[in-house]
Amino acid sequence: AGRQLAAALARAREYRLLGFLDDDDRFWGNSLDGRMVYRPADLDKLIPELGVTDVLLAIPSASRQHRLHILETLRKSPIHVRTLPGMADLAAGRVSMSDVRELEIEDLLGREPVTPNGLLLNRNIHNKVVLVTGAGGSIGSELCRQILKCQPKTLLLVDISEFALYQTHQELQSGAASGIELLPLLASVGHEERMHEIMDTWRPHTVYHAAAYKHVPLVEHNPAEGVRNNVWGTWICAQAAARNGVQNFVFISTDKAVRPTNIMGASKRLAEMVLQGMAALDSSAQTCFSMVRFGNVLGSSGSVVPLFREQIKNGGPITLTHPDINRYFMTIPEAAQLVIQAGAMAGGGDVFVLDMGQPVRIYDLARRMVELSGLTLRDEMHPDGDIEIEITGLRPGEKLYEELLIGDNPKPTQHARIMKAHEDCPSWQELEDHLKALQLAVSLNDVPVIKGLLRQLVQGYQPAEGVVDWVHLAQEQEVAVGNE
Numbered sequence: 001a002g003r004q005l006a007a008a009l010a011r012a013r014e015y016r017l018l019g020f021l022d023d024d025d026r027f028w029g030n031s032l033d034g035r036m037v038y039r040p041a042d043l044d045k046l047i048p049e050l051g052v053t054d055v056l057l058a059i060p061s062a063s064r065q066h067r068l069h070i071l072e073t074l075r076k077s078p079i080h081v082r083t084l085p086g087m088a089d090l091a092a093g094r095v096s097m098s099d100v101r102e103l104e105i106e107d108l109l110g111r112e113p114v115t116p117n118g119l120l121l122n123r124n125i126h127n128k129v130v131l132v133t134g135a136g137g138s139i140g141s142e143l144c145r146q147i148l149k150c151q152p153k154t155l156l157l158v159d160i161s162e163f164a165l166y167q168t169h170q171e172l173q174s175g176a177a178s179g180i181e182l183l184p185l186l187a188s189v190g191h192e193e194r195m196h197e198i199m200d201t202w203r204p205h206t207v208y209h210a211a212a213y214k215h216v217p218l219v220e221h222n223p224a225e226g227v228r229n230n231v232w233g234t235w236i237c238a239q240a241a242a243r244n245g246v247q248n249f250v251f252i253s254t255d256k257a258v259r260p261t262n263i264m265g266a267s268k269r270l271a272e273m274v275l276q277g278m279a280a281l282d283s284s285a286q287t288c289f290s291m292v293r294f295g296n297v298l299g300s301s302g303s304v305v306p307l308f309r310e311q312i313k314n315g316g317p318i319t320l321t322h323p324d325i326n327r328y329f330m331t332i333p334e335a336a337q338l339v340i341q342a343g344a345m346a347g348g349g350d351v352f353v354l355d356m357g358q359p360v361r362i363y364d365l366a367r368r369m370v371e372l373s374g375l376t377l378r379d380e381m382h383p384d385g386d387i388e389i390e391i392t393g394l395r396p397g398e399k400l401y402e403e404l405l406i407g408d409n410p411k412p413t414q415h416a417r418i419m420k421a422h423e424d425c426p427s428w429q430e431l432e433d434h435l436k437a438l439q440l441a442v443s444l445n446d447v448p449v450i451k452g453l454l455r456q457l458v459q460g461y462q463p464a465e466g467v468v469d470w471v472h473l474a475q476e477q478e479v480a481v482g483n484e
Contacts, residue, residue, distance in 0.1 A: 001084060002058040005100070006033055018050045040070075043077050053374065056100055057083040071103070071372060080374035102309060103372055114334075114417050120341035124206040124248045125150040131204040131246075132157060133189050133237060134211030136164025139252055142336040143208050144172055150340075154181040156202055159211070160188045189233035192240075199244040206248040207241050208339065209234060212268065216256070219264040220396040224445045227438065227454075230267035235274050235435075242278070242287045250343035251275055253293040255328060255356075259460030261399050266454040266461040272351060273457070274435070277428040279349030290346030292339045293421070294354035295328030304362060308369050316378075316387035318366045321394050325363070328356035342418045353410060355417040363389065424459075431457070 002020060009017045020037045022028070027037040038046060046052055055074060059067065067083075074081050082100050124130075125147050132147070134140035135157035141164075147155055157172075159165040169184040176182050183202075187194045189211045199207075212230050213219050219226035234251060241249045253272055256265030275289040304327075311318045335354065342352040370377050370387045378385030394400070410419035425431070434457050441449040455461050 001060050003033065005056060005058045005084065006035070015054075018052060019046070021055070040073065043074070043079075047077060047079060052079055054080045054082065057081065060084050071368075075368055075371040078374055078376065081372040103369070114415075116337045117341055117415060120344040120415070121146070121337065122150045123344040125152050125340065127151065127153050128205040129154040129202055130156065131199070131202070131207045133159070133207070133209045133233075134252075135159045135184075136161050136168045137210060138332060139336065139339075140208075140210035141168045141171075142332040143210060143339065144168060145175075146333065146336045146340060147208075148172060148176055148180065151177060152180060154183065154202065154204075156198065156204060157182070157184045158187050158189070158198065159184075160186070162186060189237050190228055192236045195236050195240040196243065199240045199246065203244060204241075204246055206250070206343070207237065207246050208250050208252065208343070209237050210252040211237075212252070214254070214264060216262045216264050216398055217395045219267070220262055223263045223447050223450050224442045226263050227267045227270075227450060228442050230264070231270050231274065231435075232439070232442075234271035238275055238278055238287075238289065242285060246287050248343055248346065249275070249287055249289045250339065250346070251289070251291040252339060253291045253351075255293060255295040256399075257293060260458060261462070262396070263451070263454070266458045269458045269461075270454065272423070273425050273431060276349050276351070276423070276425040277431045280425070281428040285348075288346050288348045290343055290348070290350040290352065292342045292352045292354065294330060294335055294338070295356045296330070304365070305369075308366055312370060312373050312375065312387055317390040318370070318387060319390050319392050320362060320366060321392055321398060322400060323363050323391055324361070325394075325398075325400050326359040326361050328359050330354065330356055338415070338417055341415055342413075345413055345415070345418070351421040351423045352413070353419045353421050355419065426457075 002022075006017055006020075009015045017035055019035045020027075020032055021040045021043065022037050023040055025039075028039050030037050043052070043055075055077075057067070057070065059070070062070075071081065081103060083103055084100060130147055130152045132140050132143050132155070135144055136159035140159070144155060144157060155172075155176075157165060157169055159168070165184050165186060169182065172182055185198055187198060189195060189209070211233060213222075213226045219230075238249060240246075251271065254265065254268050256262065257269035257272060258265075260266040260269060272291045272293075275291060279285075279289045308318050338354050342354070345352075366389055367377055375386035376382060378388040410421050413420055434453060438450065438453045438457075441453060
């Protein structure tokens with residue numbers, strides 16, 4: 001890979017190859033295609049001697065842990081580090097300069113993905129009709145890519161965004177095997193008649209429900225729409241699935257559903273409870289409902305990595321809400337594969353939790369990105385640095401730390417990265433009364449009542465002080481509206 005990249009550099013006029021670094025001592029002091037091979041430990045001395053500005057990593061077969069070790073060494077030097085992607089991405093022929101890319105957060109994590117279990121991947125997909133809601137989103141579209149690899153009979157793409165659906169459909173069409181029917185369906189998950197019509201017409205075997213409003217500050221500013229989409233959209237899709245003989249319904253949840261401090265997290269936990277309640281209501285029902293809960297995925301819309309990269313490119317500052325904020329991260333392909341495998345293990349009402357590895361301190365991530373761009377951090381100790389990190393304060397509903405479990409008793413499954421949580425849920429009868437009251441509050445856009453009902457329903461959600469009987473208050477408002 002290094003020699004191929006050297007050949008690509010020779011064809012690119014904007015770069016000049018100065019030499020090779022290699023950690024194999026057999027090569028040190030030798031010449032390769034007319035360029036010297038140096039010890040990595042000599043880099044700091046070589047930077048002023050040769051005028052080095054960039055280091056390109058040509059080690060596509062190296063493990064994540066090995067890459068992380070190299071990057072930790074390189075970030076102490078004032079050079080811009082970029083990399084070639086993995087071997088799978090380079091399988092098609094000659095390396096070119098267009099293959100060189102900026103470092104992604106997965107390069108900075110050192111976490112190795114686990115080889116997926118083929119039996120679990122194929123169980124609910126191969127030669128079956130599969131439906132994905134939110135198919136134009138970051139998780140939904142990756143689910144579709146992974147599903148296509150398992151060769152379904154038909155893949156139904158459901159999304160409310162015409163542009164997102166068009167983009168995903170166009171991309172998937174070019175890579176779909178012949179014989180697989182790929183159907184883009186414009187629909188809102190909150191449109192009851194449309195969702196019933198879709199499931200009645202195509203009778204999917206498996207549904208992956210990824211459609212959601214997920215951006216914490218946006219949902220915090222639009223609570224009624226957040227609850228309408230995340231809770232009622234899930235309920236409507238689940239009812240349509242049960243009515244039309246869907247065998248597996250897998251809900252994509254979030255770590256923000258655990259002891260939530262925001263509307264988005266509370267709405268996702270309530271959506272989980274709706275599915276838990278439906279599963280418990282009729283254990284003999286044909287539809288198996290399950291939920292998969294995980295943290296942030298890399299490269300999704302709103303991810304910090306592309307934002308930080310753009311801010312570094314513009315000379316800063318990097319904006320960070322709090323110096324101690326931590327988050328779990330996982331690549332989108334790994335998350336999608338684990339969602340599919342978790343759903344294949346479900347028995348009904350299961351809450352699965354993905355092993356996200358160790359949480360990442362976002363301040364440290366920002367610092368690494370600055371240093372690996374060949375720049376320095378500007379702070380009190382280094383006032384002449386290039387890029388400053390500006391602390392803006394926590395946004396409404398934002399937490400310093402995310403959790404994946406409400407309880408503390410997860411059980412292992414047959415997959416090393418998937419655990420099964422035990423989360424308590426009220427009976428369907430009790431839940432249904434509150435849902436009706438919440439539906440009324442949403443229709444009236446009454447934010448205090450919405451928050452109060454969520455606080456009564458969702459363990460750990462505390463948006464405000466005071467104790468009010470929100471169910472009766474919502475019913476009184478219905479009477480008042482009726483009298484009006």
